[in-house]
Amino acid sequence: MAIVFSIFLLLQVASLSPKQISGSVTDTKGEPVAAANIYLESTYEGTSSDADGTFRFKTRRSGTYILVVQALGFKLFKTEIDLDNPAPHYDIVVEEKVSSLQAISITAGVMEASDESRAVVLKPIDVVTTPAAMGDIVGAFQTLPGTSTVGNDGRLFVRGGDASETAIFIDGLKVGNAFGSTAPNVPARTRFNPNLFKGSFFSTGGYSAEYGQALSSILALKTVDIPLRTQTDISLMTVGGGIDHTQVWENTSLIASANILDLKPYHLIIPQNFDWERSPYGLDGELSLRHKLGSNHMVKGYVYTERGGMSLWSDEGLGTQTELIELDNTYTYAQTSGRFLLSDVILRGGLSFSDNRDDYLIEDFNFDTRHQLYHGKLVADKIFTDRFSIKTGLESTITDYEEDYRTEDVRRHYTDYQYHAFAEADFTISNSLVVRGGLRAGHSSRANQSWLQPRGSFAFNLPGNNGQISMAGGWFSQSPQPVFRALQPNLKQQKSQHVIVNYLLSKSNRTFRVELFHKNYENLLQYEGQRFRYENIRQDGDGFARGLDMLFRDQTTFSGMEYWVSYSFIDSQRKYAGFSERVQPSFAPRHNGSAVVKKFISPLKSQLGISLNVNDGYTYTNPNQPGEMNARTKPFANLSLSWSYLPRPNIIIHVASSNIPGRDNIFGYDFSPSQEPGGGFDAIPIRQTAPRFIMLGVFITFSGDKNANQLNNL
Structure with missing residues (x-):
């Protein structure tokens, strides 16, 4: 949606x-x-x-x-x-x-997507006009360097890290289960709509001491304040529809929306690679309230809830047998936050709550999980002098997790209380040099463990307006995923250390950025078995990720057109999960590239977009050869196109398609559990859900200003 x-x-x-x-x-x-x-x-x-x-x-x-x-x-x-x-x-x-x-701004490991920073590489509008994104927030960030496109997963993979190593925040508050629940090899999407946000802070590493519980990356989304007018929006699409009403008063606004998603009609028309028993469906609704208290204070409230599911037949044993996988999901996220200016101190913070419930039925094996996350945070920012400022804060999280294997009458549950404190200071030595130092402390009740993590960064402007050099680094940690902590209570924090060196040059609406990075891992989880049957869980794993990111964006050279090109080299080796030695993870291709071009054609009242994502393929283990992660799929490529047309100022017709050539992208192989009579293990490829995804939608706005022109926003 x-x-x-x-x-x-x-x-x-x-x-x-x-x-x-x-x-x-x-x-x-x-x-x-x-x-x-x-x-x-x-x-x-x-x-x-x-x-x-x-x-x-x-x-x-x-x-x-x-x-x-x-x-x-x-x-x-x-x-x-x-x-x-x-x-x-x-x-x-x-x-x-x-x-x-x-x-000056510290840009090492940081990519802003707002109008508030000199380090801007993407603006909020880019999220909705990048063809490959298909309106998904994470889809737009997958065109930036440092990320890897994993087409059968859909989540955000950063610099050789698993998607679980990236944390997502809304107005500084952590979101639990930010991606929709899904079946194996069915890509997930972020749950939240992009028009909720005015910008974002995407850190590919070395992030601020304000944030924690992420080994690789954070994505901090900033919500809009008060919209400028009252209006109603209606959407009609090939995959569903919705209605959204915005009511604006002088100091208050309220946004209410309801949406329906059902891919069944679409799947009846467009051929699919998967055997769907019930195509994905869902209903969601949200309320967003903003209120200004005087000229210097703002409070916000937000509630989002959804329910959906899917069922499909999954091949087992090379298609000789199939099993039915059914999934029902309910999800709720709520938060309240505020920002208050008290003399020379800015106070900000809030409370958030996430509740995700999944009910799975795999043939006759029935189980459900419940994951709740509570997060409270208070931050104070104070400028002491023109050269020195400090940010301090306290936060607490409560994780409550339960899984119930009803078929086997087995139930596991745990609650973890974590407490965190952080402080970070900025010192400006001159207009060409700024230094930042931070410290973050934490404690987990379940693991009975405390930790202290220093972080630091600096930026230096080169003479003659020739760009700037930044460097960032520090220590970071993250609790193991709940499914493992439910089995073993004393699991400690997984650890990583980051070092990043960055060069940024931005002139005349052109941006060039290059970054070197190195990341070490400690205490990674290892185990035998697989989901529902984990054994011998331990923390002997380790590894590293290192590489190079490059980005060039041009908004000037060609009239009415902008484009950006990115490339990442990622060398990632880690001993984790069921592997006995360091391997290149399947989610970390070595070579990753993307290109996005957008052209506005005034006489046609249209914008055309094209995007290309490529990588050199995904590693997998072939049991017919010695070793682990000993093979690689063919290179991945996704060429997408979009067209947005305004027949009237308040109407947009939007058409987009992924994978225009219909390339048969492969993400790995499922091998037979035993050797065939002639020797060897047979395999079937893991493909994308369909050769391509096509979207057609009509979007209509009703407001008091019937002549509002949307052309400048395409």
């Missing part, structure tokens, strides 16, 4: 009133100032300057207001403007403030 809300973002963010405020921000030397915050004082209305220093935003307000410009490394600028008669262009010159805090 994420594609429904993805296109809604296109419809919603453009619905602004006709009063436009535009201009440019430069320094005293005439050089453009990027990522300056421009806003109307005592309001939440404003924007950030682009790489060339230009800015524009729209407002419904009237009368006289103070226009404020804040830019890192520059003095605060204020000027009075008349919103009833705004100037066609505001030329703003800001003066350099040598001792300004955070005059």
